[in-house]
Amino acid sequence: MDSKETIKEFYLRNASVVRLESSATTGVGHFNVFTRESCSLMTPYSRRDYYKISLIIGKGKLHYADKWIYVDRPALLFSNPIVPYSWEADNEDQTGWFCLFTDQFLQNGIRLGNLLDSQLFKVGGTPIFFIDEEQQKTVSALFTKMMEEIQSEYIHKYDMLRACLHLLIHETLKMQPAENFEPYQNASHRVASLFMELLERQFPIDSPEAFLKLKTPNDYARSLSIHVNSLNRSVKEMTGKTTSQQIALRTIQEANALLKHTDWNISEIAYGLGFEEPAYFTNFFKKQTGLAPNAVRNAFV
Structure with a gap:
């Protein structure tokens, strides 16, 4: 898209x-x-x-x-x-x-x-x-x-x-x-494809001020003008993962790139990825990867 x-x-x-x-x-x-x-x-x-x-x-x-x-x-x-x-x-x-x-x-x-x-x-x-x-x-x-x-x-x-x-x-x-x-004959495939394209369009984050606009399944459903249940069903059917899991995977991928390849501090990365508080980002990152953001950054210093 x-x-x-x-x-x-x-x-x-x-x-x-x-x-x-x-x-x-x-x-x-x-x-x-x-x-x-x-x-x-x-x-x-x-x-x-x-x-x-x-x-x-x-x-x-x-x-x-x-x-x-x-x-x-x-x-x-x-x-x-x-x-x-x-x-x-x-x-x-x-x-x-x-x-x-x-x-x-x-x-x-x-x-x-x-x-x-x-x-x-x-x-x-x-x-x-x-x-x-x-x-x-x-x-x-x-x-x-x-x-x-x-x-x-x-x-x-x-x-x-x-x-x-x-x-x-x-x-x-x-x-x-x-x-x-x-309705489209292959509605699930079309919806899932549009979601994945829209998800990818949110990245890369070019600056801490260019923060993520779409953060939740509801955000994506509203942007595509469909019910969130329909979005969740289509994404799960076509990818094997939930909408939330796909968003989390792409967010972690971007977070790793920012930690490794920029000099932004943890707070700037957190706000750029749409987190209201740096602590929320740190907890999310540790839950998804098992590592603290600083541990990833220090490994590439």
């Missing part, structure tokens, strides 16, 4: 789209809107560090960790920075629009609470809505308005864009989400 895609990397991957620097002004957040003609027919399976709303007019498959859905009619798709997904178009006949934005942009001026807790963006929610002809007209009008405003010279255009975004969200909240997701 690709690493988390930043806004900068999005523009590098989509060289044909134009980044408006004024939309990234400090204190405002980032916003931009595009037609889907500029989209790739196949996007990488990855997390993003931005939110995205797409009006999909075209056919294709939307893939998540353990399920997929075939999009065969106009649909609204909501994606968040946590849940990885990919899009696989059936053909080049793809139209519609999409906008991407940061939490900071939407929250500026009007408070809606945490976006990740909202019905449209929450982990474990249903992020796609099939829409009828009248709903498509309403949504298309909002995207058309956003395209017009972002190209205008109006001094308060980002307030207008934010208002359009709020309207789009509220219009969708009145709709019913799609329910016809299909």
Whole structure:
């Protein structure tokens, strides 16, 4: 699985789209809107560090960790920075629009609470809505308005864009989400593979400040948008080890590398690996290896 895609990397991957620097002004957040003609027919399976709303007019498959859905009619798709997904178009006949934005942009001026807790963006929610002809007209009008405003010279255009975004969200909240997701035939293999890739992506730890973000089976399950029981069952079935055991093995592997090849002190290594206290790391390391961290370090001095 690709690493988390930043806004900068999005523009590098989509060289044909134009980044408006004024939309990234400090204190405002980032916003931009595009037609889907500029989209790739196949996007990488990855997390993003931005939110995205797409009006999909075209056919294709939307893939998540353990399920997929075939999009065969106009649909609204909501994606968040946590849940990885990919899009696989059936053909080049793809139209519609999409906008991407940061939490900071939407929250500026009007408070809606945490976006990740909202019905449209929450982990474990249903992020796609099939829409009828009248709903498509309403949504298309909002995207058309956003395209017009972002190209205008109006001094308060980002307030207008934010208002359009709020309207789009509220219009969708009145709709019913799609329910016809299909499980993968080899769901256990797919889930276990994605977990192992995501686990490996957490390493190496480059600095004590770049601490481990995902530490528990629940963290990984949330990131893959699946229930932790499903993750545990798949990992155990495919690897013979529990999710916790796989995480512990990889953490110990990284701890050994840091002890042998860096000059970080034990506290820095502990915090870098996500432990709240150095003593917790020392106890964990001794339980897993039978040795104290200092003993490993001293053996290589």
